[in-house]
Amino acid sequence: GIQVEQSPPDLILQEGANSTLRCxxxxxxxxxxxxxxxxxxxxxxxxxxxxxxxxNGRLSATTVATERYSLLYISSSQTTxxxxxxxxxxxYTGANSKLTxxxxxxxxxxx
Amino acid sequence: xxxxxxxxxHLVRRRGxxxxxxxxxxxxxxxxxxxxQLPEEGLKFMVYLQKENIIDESGMPKERxxxxxxxxxxxxxxxxxxxxxxxxxYFCASSPPGARTEAFFGQGTRLTVV
Numbered sequence: 492g493i494q495v496e497q498s499p500p501d502l503i504l505q506e507g508a509n510s511t512l513r514c515x516x517x518x519x520x521x522x523x524x525x526x527x528x529x530x531x532x533x534x535x536x537x538x539x540x541x542x543x544x545x546x547n548g549r550l551s552a553t554t555v556a557t558e559r560y561s562l563l564y565i566s567s568s569q570t571t572x573x574x575x576x577x578x579x580x581x582x583y584t585g586a587n588s589k590l591t592x593x594x595x596x597x598x599x600x601x602x
Numbered sequence: 603x604x605x606x607x608x609x610x611x612h613l614v615r616r617r618g619x620x621x622x623x624x625x626x627x628x629x630x631x632x633x634x635x636x637x638x639q640l641p642e643e644g645l646k647f648m649v650y651l652q653k654e655n656i657i658d659e660s661g662m663p664k665e666r667x668x669x670x671x672x673x674x675x676x677x678x679x680x681x682x683x684x685x686x687x688x689x690x691x692y693f694c695a696s697s698p699p700g701a702r703t704e705a706f707f708g709q710g711t712r713l714t715v716v
Binding site for chain 1: 633635637643644645646647650657658691693695697700702703704705706707709710712
């Protein structure tokens with residue numbers, strides 16, 4: 492099946508800093524989503540982005556489908572950005588629309 | 603438009619008991635997925651259902667686990683004779699039909715087996 496790798500595994504930032512989170516995937520995809528799991532365990536949808544670039548406030552994401560990677564940018568980080576960021580994909584060659592998740596990137600933003 | 607609703611939020615079961623987890627998809631969503639998250643790990647796919655049909659159960663343990671999505675009512679994930687290793691967060695997601703659609707997750711059910 493499709494493989495999803497996220498990097499770096501852990502990231503510590505000072506409040507106000509910028510960061511880039513990376514997601515590599517091993518096959519063509521129909522769907523790619525970025526999620527934020529907050530410290531209470533909730534999964535928050537950030538972006539649905541199988542290709543192209545999107546922005547939402549301080550967050551933006553770019554997926555280059557032909558090169559099989561996606562990037563999540565966080566600017567002017569805040570302590571509330573802390574948590575785990577997951578990338579998840581639906582394989583183009585897969586039998587259905589189930590998501591395959593990466594292992595996540597743990598972000599800690601310090602005041 | 604209410605989001606994906608899961609209940610209960612927290613469930614404690616003694617070893618050997620049954621656990622029933624419920625999931626109501628978003629309005630208009632006909633596809634339901636169940637995922638399991640073990641501590642300090644990512645989410646692992648378990649089962650994909652449409653109304654009255656199991657489409658893909660390749661991630662379900664072969665024994666003790668079952669899932670259904672009846673014509674009426676929520677989707678149910680049932681774990682029989684729970685063991686300590688079943689302790690985890692169980693998430694349900696729903697999406698509209700199609701491969702190029704966005705999935706939305708419920709808040710999860712945290713199962714603790716004592």
